[in-house]
Structures are given as C-alpha cells and as structure tokens.
Amino acid sequence: MPGYASVIEQAPMLLSQYRYRPLADGATLELHYDQMLLDGLLEEAGIRGPGAQRPAxxxxxxxxxxxxxxxxxxxxxxxxxxxxxxxxxxxxxxxxxxxxxxxxxxxxxxxxxxxxxxxxxxxxxxxxxxxxxxxxxxxxxxxxxxxxxxxxxxxxxxxxxxxxxxxxxxxxxxxxxxxxxxxxxxxFSYRPRGLVLKVEGVENQEAYLQLVGLLRQTQGVSAVFPERFAHGGLQLRLQLDTSVQRLQQSLDLESRLEAVPLIGYGQMDETGVLQYRWRGQ
CATH class of the missing domain: 3.30.160.100 (Ribosome hibernation promotion factor-like)
Incomplete structure (x- = not known):
C-alpha cells in the first residue's frame, strides 16, 4: 500500500528498545517501537491502523x-x-x-x-x-x-x-x-493489557486444562484469557489484583511449574512477560 515504504525507512529512529528471549535452538529478538511517533507517521501517510483496542x-x-x-x-x-x-x-x-x-x-x-x-x-x-x-x-x-x-x-x-x-x-x-x-x-472490548504468561511443555489438552485451572485458583489472579496454544506452547494473558512479584512467589511454590528466565527483561509490571515450563505431575 502507498505510504508504508516511507514509514519502514524510518524504522531505526523509531526503535525504543530491544530484548532477547532464549529458545532451545537460539533466541527470539523482540523490537519495541515508539508508539506515538509511529502512529503519527501512519496518520501522515494516510494509513489507518486498527488501534490499541482490537476485536477478539x-x-x-x-x-x-x-x-x-x-x-x-x-x-x-x-x-x-x-x-x-x-x-x-x-x-x-x-x-x-x-x-x-x-x-x-x-x-x-x-x-x-x-x-x-x-x-x-x-x-x-x-x-x-x-x-x-x-x-x-x-x-x-x-x-x-x-x-x-x-x-x-x-x-x-x-x-x-x-x-x-x-x-x-x-x-x-x-x-x-x-x-x-x-x-x-x-x-472493541479487547485490550492488550495484562501480564503475558508463556508456558512451554503444554503438550496436550489435559495439561492445558490443568494449567488454566491452576492459574484460575491462584490467589491474586482475577482473570485468565488464553491467547495462543500451539506446538506445545501456551500463551495466556492474566489480569491481576496483586503484584507480579507476589504472583511469581505463588507460582514458584507450584511443583508443576518451572521458571524460565527471559534475558533482557527488567522489572516486571502488569503488562510484562513471564515464562515457565510445565512439568506436569
């Protein structure tokens, strides 16, 4: 579409931070861009994006x-x-x-x-x-x-x-x-807010249901929204009425979950990312 080329050319100046997330065979690079500048460029180019609220x-x-x-x-x-x-x-x-x-x-x-x-x-x-x-x-x-x-x-x-x-x-x-x-x-009612929880090793429907049930019973978790489930990996978005640190303390006591560190991530907040591995029974 006309207009995108000029926006992409300015990508380097829009980059605000980057992070690496380790994987078994390497790492994933996450790039974060300045939202206000990017929205301004899109508007100038006559491109209407879907915005922060998206249809679920x-x-x-x-x-x-x-x-x-x-x-x-x-x-x-x-x-x-x-x-x-x-x-x-x-x-x-x-x-x-x-x-x-x-x-x-x-x-x-x-x-x-x-x-x-x-x-x-x-x-x-x-x-x-x-x-x-x-x-x-x-x-x-x-x-x-x-x-x-x-x-x-x-x-x-x-x-x-x-x-x-x-x-x-x-x-x-x-x-x-x-x-x-x-x-x-x-x-739209969907808002990309809440803590993202990524869990590896969820290989079947039984493990999926066990994990979701566990999270919904965890103190401080007010809502659990599954977002993606494929290739043994599950991504959920959690809404909390407690701090992320307290949630981590609760999850660390659960023997079926093993924390996986995320390289490049600093202090977690309610819109951050946590990653675990499901160990099952």
Whole structure:
C-alpha cells in the first residue's frame, strides 16, 4: 500500500528498545517501537491502523475425517495457518477451553447445524467481539472448508478454495477486513493489557486444562484469557489484583511449574512477560 515504504525507512529512529528471549535452538529478538511517533507517521501517510483496542475473535473449528467430527487439535496445519495469518493481521484469535460445558452446549458433530443463537450464547463466557465457526472435511486427499463469521452486524459466510493453508489465509483476511474496516476503534472490548504468561511443555489438552485451572485458583489472579496454544506452547494473558512479584512467589511454590528466565527483561509490571515450563505431575 502507498505510504508504508516511507514509514519502514524510518524504522531505526523509531526503535525504543530491544530484548532477547532464549529458545532451545537460539533466541527470539523482540523490537519495541515508539508508539506515538509511529502512529503519527501512519496518520501522515494516510494509513489507518486498527488501534490499541482490537476485536477478539473466538474460533470454533471442527475437523471431519472418516465421518467423525472432532474439534481441531493443537498443531493441526489448518489451525497453524489460521494463527499465523491472524498474527500477521494483528487480529487476536481466541480458542475455547473445550471443557465439559463447551462440549455439552456445542458438540462437534452438531456444531455446523446449530443456530446462531446457540453459538452466541455458549461463546458469551469468553466475551468475544466476533465468532468464527468453521468446518473442515478431508476428501480424496484434499481439504474442503466452510466458515461462518458472527459479529455485531450479523452473519457472513466464507467458503474459500485452493490448498489448505491459502484457504485459511483467505478466511482470516476476510474476517480482519470486515472487523477492522467497518467498526470504530473504541467499539472493541479487547485490550492488550495484562501480564503475558508463556508456558512451554503444554503438550496436550489435559495439561492445558490443568494449567488454566491452576492459574484460575491462584490467589491474586482475577482473570485468565488464553491467547495462543500451539506446538506445545501456551500463551495466556492474566489480569491481576496483586503484584507480579507476589504472583511469581505463588507460582514458584507450584511443583508443576518451572521458571524460565527471559534475558533482557527488567522489572516486571502488569503488562510484562513471564515464562515457565510445565512439568506436569
């Protein structure tokens, strides 16, 4: 798009800080830019960004194979493609817990046939701004998908074509274009606030549910919002009514969690990052 080139050329002067986060095979570099300067440059270039408040999109995705319907498992290529494109578009993608309540209200074998009212009612516990319901079916070595997007304006159907990954890119792009393009910034409930907690070693749904349950019972944690769950890693955002230091003290007493240091991070505040490794039983 016209205007972006001039903004990117000025990236070095906009850099405010950088941090390294160690990984098993190297490190991740995080770059932080001056938000006010960047917003000013975007405005001068005529580029309207989504702003600080973004639409939280809740995803219910069912995979049908050999006539059996199941909710998509972490690490599935379709889910990976959806999450990757959602990050590119800056669209927060939420996944349901799929606990007993979810399974009873929205069983996977009936999800696609359930009326909009039932989907919205069950999704209400996650407080999303929009809901994406998808159905994937494998036939003859190819994938066919169809999606329904529910937002404040109503329902929209998306039936992409092509290979699996491009289909998922199309779905995210259609959702992002609709949500970012037709609503005021302040209309969204999602705010990127709260402490980010990254946990490695969450390899299955049982570990996922155990961890989320543990955090919700931890003193000082007022809310837990899962953000990403893929490749054995879980990212959550915690809202606290205590200090980060007290939270760390509580988590350090939990034998199933092992702290992982983040190189380059100083004093933690309510918008900082903590990282742990799940050790299980």
């Amino acid at each position: 999109l809740l995803l219910w995705l069912v995979v049908v194979e050999d006539g059996v319907s199941e909710y998509v498992a972490p690490g599935h290529p379709a889910l990976n493609a959806l999450e990757t494109q959602a990050r590119r578009r800056g669209l927060p993608l939420q996944l349901p817990l799929l606990d007993l309540e979810d399974q009873q209200q929205l069983p996977p074998e009936r999800l696609w046939a359930l009326p909009e009212e039932a989907v919205r009612r069950t999704s209400g516990r996650y407080r999303p701004d929009a809901i994406l319901v998808g159905r994937l079916e494998s036939a003859g070595g190819a994938w066919r998908s169809e999606f329904r997007l529910f937002d404040k304006a109503g329902e929209r159907a998306v039936t992409p074509e092509g290979e699996l990954a491009p289909q998922m890119v199309t779905v995210v792009d259609r959702a992002a274009d609709r949500l970012f393009g037709g609503a005021e910034r302040q209309a």
